[in-house]
Amino acid sequence: MDTFQAVADPVRRWIVERLAAGGEATAGDLAQLTRTEFGISQPATSKHLKVLREAGLVTSTVSAQRRIYRLDPRPLADIADWATRQHQYWNTKLDALTQHLSTLKEKP
Amino acid sequence: MDTFQAVADPVRRWIVERLAAGGEATAGDLAQLTRTEFGISQPATSKHLKVLREAGLVTSTVSAQRRIYRLDPRPLADIADWATRQHQYWNTKLDALTQHLSTLKEKP
DNA sequence: CACATATTTCACTTTACAGTTATATGATCT
DNA sequence: AGATCATATAACTGTAAAGTGAAATATGTG
Numbered sequence: 001m002d003t004f005q006a007v008a009d010p011v012r013r014w015i016v017e018r019l020a021a022g023g024e025a026t027a028g029d030l031a032q033l034t035r036t037e038f039g040i041s042q043p044a045t046s047k048h049l050k051v052l053r054e055a056g057l058v059t060s061t062v063s064a065q066r067r068i069y070r071l072d073p074r075p076l077a078d079i080a081d082w083a084t085r086q087h088q089y090w091n092t093k094l095d096a097l098t099q100h101l102s103t104l105k106e107k108p
Numbered sequence: 109m110d111t112f113q114a115v116a117d118p119v120r121r122w123i124v125e126r127l128a129a130g131g132e133a134t135a136g137d138l139a140q141l142t143r144t145e146f147g148i149s150q151p152a153t154s155k156h157l158k159v160l161r162e163a164g165l166v167t168s169t170v171s172a173q174r175r176i177y178r179l180d181p182r183p184l185a186d187i188a189d190w191a192t193r194q195h196q197y198w199n200t201k202l203d204a205l206t207q208h209l210s211t212l213k214e215k216p
Numbered sequence: 217c218a219c220a221t222a223t224t225t226c227a228c229t230t231t232a233c234a235g236t237t238a239t240a241t242g243a244t245c246t
Numbered sequence: 247a248g249a250t251c252a253t254a255t256a257a258c259t260g261t262a263a264a265g266t267g268a269a270a271t272a273t274g275t276g
Contacts, residue, residue: 008116009264020194027223044265046224051263065222065273076195083188086128090179117234135253152235154254173243173252 003075006055011038012048016057019071026066111183114163119146120156124165127179134174 031042052058060067139150160166165183168175
């Protein structure tokens with residue numbers, strides 16, 4: 001699954017936001033939080049974490065029985081880049097159009 | 109369907125890119141192009157366009173029997189903002205950590 | 217070693233979505 | 247009006263993803 005699909009799911013997007021805000025969290029923390037936030041079970045969250053892991057959005061390190069999850073900022077940068085590129089490219093065209101229209105208004 | 113889910117699909121992302129590059133296109137143009145690019149039928153593309161419309165990513169205007177599709181840059185800006193926000197927030201934390209580690213290295 | 221804790225994986229069900237063909241809608245042309 | 251073109255919708259199918267409870271795996275503790 002690619003990066004876009006990974007963050008398409010609201011639960012996973014919420015997890016990403018949580019990790020960005022808190023820095024890191026154990027799988028148990030996240031399972032607890034998503035339970036209260038979305039009412040889903042612990043295995044459900046575990047599977048979401050797997051998807052995020054395979055998409056490269058998060059990394060996990062083992063600490064005894066706990067798995068500590070952290071965000072990898074690079075894939076997010078890719079998304080931001082893509083969106084900004086499409087956004088800006090088209091915006092310049094839009095600006096050109098607006099300007100063209102206003103010159104038409106001056107000299108009708 | 110929300111903006112993220114709309115651009116999660118590769119066909120729709122391709123359509124967005126095409127509109128950003130070309131400025132505008134008719135439904136027929138896009139149906140033709142996605143046909144050669146992905147091998148899907150005209151109704152399939154029509155449904156993708158519907159999703160993009162309902163997500164607010166594109167607008168369509170009627171010109172005789174044709175529907176002309178254009179990109180609305182605002183939702184893309186939202187995506188870029190979101191991704192940049194998560195990315196940067198965590199990056200500052202990462203920088204702080206890196207700096208912390210290097211000071212530890214100096215004075216062990 | 218037995219037991220508790222943390223997390224993942226398995227087997228299964230339900231739901232959502234992309235795709236298809238066929239049909240409907242609406243505008244243009246002769 | 248009838249034919250045709252452009253696009254959308256309907257009805258249906260196959261597949262994938264998200265959810266669940268139960269079991270497996272691995273680590274720490276009395």
